[in-house]
Amino acid sequence: MSARTRELFALIPAALLVTAGFLAVFLSQDALSGVGGQNDLGDLSLTYGGIFLGLCVVVHLVLRARLGQADPYLFPLVAVLACFGLVMIYRIDDELARQQAQWFVIGLGLFTATIVGLRDYRVLERYRYLIAISGILLLILPRAFAPENGAYLSIRLGSLSVQPAEFAKIAIVIFLASYLRDTRQVLVLGARRFLFITLPPLKHFGPVLAIWGAAMLLLFFIQDIGSSIMFYGGFLAILYVATNRLSFPVIGLTLFGAGSWLLYQVRPTIENRVMAWRDPFDPDLYDKVGGSYQLANSLYAQADGGVLGQGFGQALLETPDGAAVLPAPQTDFVYAVIVNELGLAGGVALLLVYLLVVQRGFKIAMLARDSFSKLLAAGLTSVFALQVFVIIGGVTKLIPLTGVTLPFVSYGGSSIMANFILLALLLLVSDRARRSV
């Protein structure tokens, strides 16, 4: 069976999942409002499932035509995540779900455009400085607009809100992969031992530090801690893969510790986050504006879910007066809603799907034959994995809470578009790696 045929069959469970999910949400809304007519709704959920499957088949045909050898499991896995997210958002707010569905269509369009337009992704190497600078410009952009919730995360274009950091992360990974491909040998051979620590030569390491440092500095100014962690982690991962020197990420993590401590001293927003993280149930912090209410309720929502959850549509998100019990359920806290409704079982299942995506990503990196492809795939996969870790870790109180989206599941156009581009790049690398030379 060819890779593409396997992919086609793997899409069937995703379509079934979206159908079953919508059916469950309709049923529970039906039960709550106390009206009959379940058959109509059953048909409607089939329609939604059908449309979704149809879209996936179209994209599948594009892949069949253009990337016949690409990894067959990555796209179905993402389809599962996407439809899962769509059902959850529909359950929270059907208007948002309609918008989200539109974002998926645009995202799939961008995905197709990337695959068709970028037949040989290695041309990206030629424009690496251009890409790096546009990445940094993307990060500066929100500074020109009014901040939202104390952070310059997004820019408003009409009714649309765009988060440039989502796109900037891809640009920075492309730059790092391309630059380190050239210099990785020198970084290792030219390394000096200084006080038992192996340090890379500054001459070759300088440009990396400059680009990456600029990005970090900007993130510091736009106060997007979640994205900073992703950028930093992605950087260390690529550097480690490029040099195979464990000392580099170790030094990096030490510096990160020191940097975080400094930041903690000067930025009150961060101090609040850390206080809320240390004891979210503290009554004073709980009632404080910008305190621990969000995190505490995220944990309450998960406890409410238990092992098997309250069932689709059963999480309590607002009071009868319409006040939020769990804030931002469709973005930052979507994982808490999932655990509330589907329990530990649902949460772990979601984590497993993400782990499988990451596994496919690293597999692509290992199969790739040239350094740039390896670094690109490994970097993109690391950033993706870190994004999942940062938001779920924050929501489950493993690390202080910082707002990033849960890829393909959270509501948000930028996140979906950027992650579909990321997926397209991974499949391009995969197809090239698997073609017999």
Next chain:
Amino acid sequence: MNQPIARLFMVTIVLFGALAVMTSWWTVVRADELNAATQNTREVLRGLKVRRGLIRDADGGVIARSVREENGVYSRRYPQGAIFGHPVGYSRASVGQTELERFRNEPLIGKKDSITTVFDQLTGKQADGQDVITHLDPEAQKQAIDAIARAGKSGSVVAMDPQTGAVQVMASVPGYDPNTVVDQKSFSALATDEARKPLVNRALQFGEAPGSTMKVVTAAAAIDSGEYDLDSQVDGKNNAVISGVPLKNNFNESFGSIDLVGALAKSVNTVFARVAEDLGKETMRKYMRRFGFEQKPQLDYPEDAMSASGEYRNGKLIPVTSRFVDVGRMGIGQDKLSVTTMQMAQVAAAIANEGTLMKPRLTDRIVDRDGRTAEKIEPEVQSKVVSKESAAAVRTMMEAVVERGTLTAAQIPGVQVAGKTGTAETQLGDTINDVWFIAFAPSRDPRVAIAVNVQDVPGFGGEIAAPIAKDVMTTLLRKGN
């Protein structure tokens, strides 16, 4: 370059594993704690959308029901007002739940296991509260409240069926009307009323010295331990030295050698103080624990809203065997004893039921909306306190209290009553007392056991508490036919 990539994947597995562990931590390990947290409003908010079940009295009358408001939210009404403020409590979104409303919250909001919930969703069945049917008798309850209010400012009555533990009356004065507790403000007004403390259920919280009613416990221990029998002669002279301090009898009356039956009928302090000293702290503690002392009542009621009865020092319960306990004075209901009305009703009930103490319970059964019994609360033995023979001997002594002690205030025409009065001095002076009466009737086939406590009144247990017990018992016996 493949080796570091493989290692990166290992790191990812570890990190994602940590996420799964944290999710388990909140959903399993700490779930119960978080679900019960007061900051967590989910349970209350969810309850608002469910038609909470009825609470009914033993006659089928409605104590509490839910009414749908205009905004689709249910709110609670208490048609009988203040009569069942204790022990039923209230349920409000803004101030939470108390007493029986809290203890029976799960059936009242129709909480079921998750499998049933899924099944109900599939069949389109709406979540609905179940009804709680209590043993509480509205007529006797009202009678008890009115009688205490006439006799004094505060007090409580507990009456139960000694053979089943069914609590038929639990009255506490001053009470409150749960219809008036609607928000934080009205709740605070009641909660901060230090003079009256209307939210305190005096039948279960903040006990008093039980006075001479405690002699029933001492007598039961004396006889069941085999050290004494009904004819045992004990010296009852006034001012006997107990724990180094002379102890007075009532009216400074001195008795020579007197048997235990006579001593209980005349409530001779020195006799029972000597007996308690003779039995010792270990034996006294053994029997007191069997009666339910030193632990919270095993009642279907929130545990944190009940007090354990026993010896208290600096506000803390201490064992009877502690060196701070004066066992002689404890044996006559003085010393540092703090005993609830519920506990003394259990003492009467255990003797009445041939020495076997039944677990007290307010709920008879839980019924679903279609009238089917979902759960029947069956009678359960709490402990075997004394043997059948010992119980019969103590019963004989208590019958003698009512008959030979010419306690006419407690006598019911045509029904033999067994009882014991108690009068404990207060800090308010010699003439202001906490008065007690415990009893059961008919004494040879007991259907009701009762404890009455009225606080800070000028008088004695026989004058003030006994008539209340008589009236309430008469009502319950008449209705029991």
